[in-house]
Amino acid sequence: MSDNQYSFFADVAKSFDKAAKFTKWDLGVLAQIKACNAVYRMRFPVKKDDGSIEVIEAYRVQHSHHKAPCKGGIRFAAEVNQDEVMALAALMTFKCAIVNVPFGGGKGGIKINPRNYSAYELEKITRRYTSELIKKNFIGPGTDVPAPDYGTGEREMAWILDTYTTMRPGEIDAAGCVTGKPVSQGGVRGRREATGLGVFFGLREVCNIPDVMEKLGLPVGVEGKRVIIQGLGNVGYHSAKFFQNAGAKITALAEYEGSIHNEEGLDIDAVFNHRKATGSILNFPGARNLEKNTDALELDCDILIPAALENVINGENAPRVKAKIIGEAANGPLTPEADEVFAKKGVLVVPDMYLNAGGVTVSYFEWLKNLSHVRYGRMEKRFNENMNSHIVDQMESLSGKKMTTKDREYIVHGADEVDLVYSGLEETMVTATHEIMNEWKNNPTIPDMRTAAYVVAINKVATSYAELGIFP
Template structure:
């Protein structure tokens, strides 16, 4: 790692190359011709641009990118990363991963990604708004954004606020476009967002881990009992993904024994209360000195403490050849994109571990973004039309059963049976079904394809096959 006290990985200028190596390795397990495989692998469109903004009494020139990796499905989809470390190679790699990620969870988008080379902490809210709106204008000018073209979303360093600026800018420059709000997802609820989007990625990671741990055959090989109950978990990163992953894993019965952030790490074998740690950090500015926990000023040491599951949910290149041998977890669930280098992955698998790959594990965000996009195009919230009808139907059924049986239900029992699904419940149900089905699709490829040695390779094989079918259906390939 370049800086052991940070959550920043080392040199990431070969990130796209690493993704392509994984692709090439998986491609040998498919039957597609070389030309089609090259089309699937390549980035279709790479837009690099610069624009000036006023800062203080002067001006600053901002570097930015938008990459559309594949148009086998339309629109393309992917977040916008605000980071002073972002570069073209990283954006290309993340766009490629988005293509495979969408295919893995059966979301009908092509992959895309954006990047703005800034540290948001160095800019005022007004300056960030100017940067975001100008970035959006540049995308509009080149036809790199639109509900049927390319749909951005939040990523590292951006969130609902930035997405609302993008939505407003796009709508302003496209007056009268009925579906303008579908040009970006991850918006605030008040601006046609969707319930459950904020926590979707973390919830998806937690479901992926729970599903992996439920497979008794696989857990037996690791020397673990099946099920998430009582499993010791370390989470790296207390941002949106890491926090919600830890929170839901706790709710599922896991024990959060370690948390890592850029200022250091804490560990308690008896468990940590995630919300209490977050409050402590708000009060003190650091997770360190949390009562009852052992502290590590070197954040990287937190990854190496005893646990069953490690969740790197920060940035890429966190687990490398240098520290992989010291990781004590049996399962690594990649909440972040590319947190495990290929060299580290080989070392970890030699130790007999399982890695739940990023392009599946953190697909909850794009899954719920898909639901938000559908909501924006249909112009009606999930559950709005049918919820009351369902409740009346259920009430009539309950009344009939009580009359026939003579058994009276308690008010709580009646409420549970009668209740219709809200938007949040429908979104969470759809997300859970997506993550569960997709995990077992990947595992089936892993179990049924000779010589496939990792879940990552199996995920790539499944994605390649689905994308190839899309291209063939378009008539591009025989």
């Protein structure tokens, strides 16, 4: 790689090295944690609809085997390269450690723009990629479990599952070879909105810590906060939706075609429908168009959420960013140079490797569901409803008062699968927030929240290696 070529993996390594100084681990242990354990780079031919043959470039990286299986999404993007996939796999290792999900980090990528292929061509590419992974033992419920990422979704995960079960007939836990599947194929309810909901839970918890808000000069809580979101994909849309439902104001939105702004607030569903109808968020009624899509990043707001691709805020534009809190919903949207700028300005950067862990957390719940072969809530839902109903009847009988139908339904309701998934995700994000904040508090020389998160991750991964007896 030439000196002037950007390296995402080098940025991750830079952040890792910055945090490693605040840990007690041997340099050899740290070198092992930082390195990618296995990189599988492949080329395979696919016959297109017009009869021509195209050679497809694809990757699967297993960053760490301190826990099994490895876990990480598969992205379909023209920009995919080995450096990016290695960086994303490394972030997955640290992300899983921070949120206490027992997986090693992995990541996959296919170098295509999915918009340029028919559904049949995409199916052939996905199935061939899966068969290549199977041949090299780079996929399996106990080995390596892919998931959706940029450019992929439930459809592609269903193709992967079908290919795996065809090539590994009779494997009882085969459904656990991939997550992010349709619910009918063993997926879990709540997976689609999981990353956006995790972003909301994480930032809400940060906003509920009084001394953090005092330092930033902001009131406690998310209600009334002005939020700007870059990216209206799955993560950006759901993040915006949960913030809006909690009483925050979405004052600007940015997409690749441009950005829009309204200080009084934008209705996220109205903008989403406008884009569906017109193909663009621009010219939304009541909002002003901004010249460039990056202009929205520099508007005055309380919380800025970059939810698109990496490297959008760097040393050049960071000084112009006015947000007090930046929540990294995307992977690597800030460069280390931007981190330095924000640390000096007193801006709180809530880092990607913990904040967007909602997807992998709920993927973990899906994997557990596949291994247990029973959906969440099936065993206890009716028992809880009958018990709650009995308690309410007793309360009404003893007090001589009747509850409203709405209150009664709310109290009696037994947890559905989605309720349990949301609850598990909330617990995960709240616990992780406080673990990171406590690490930072206990070591005031740590410069920022990202470094504190890396310290937490490094300590957990190194402890795991030590307990396995890999290191003396």
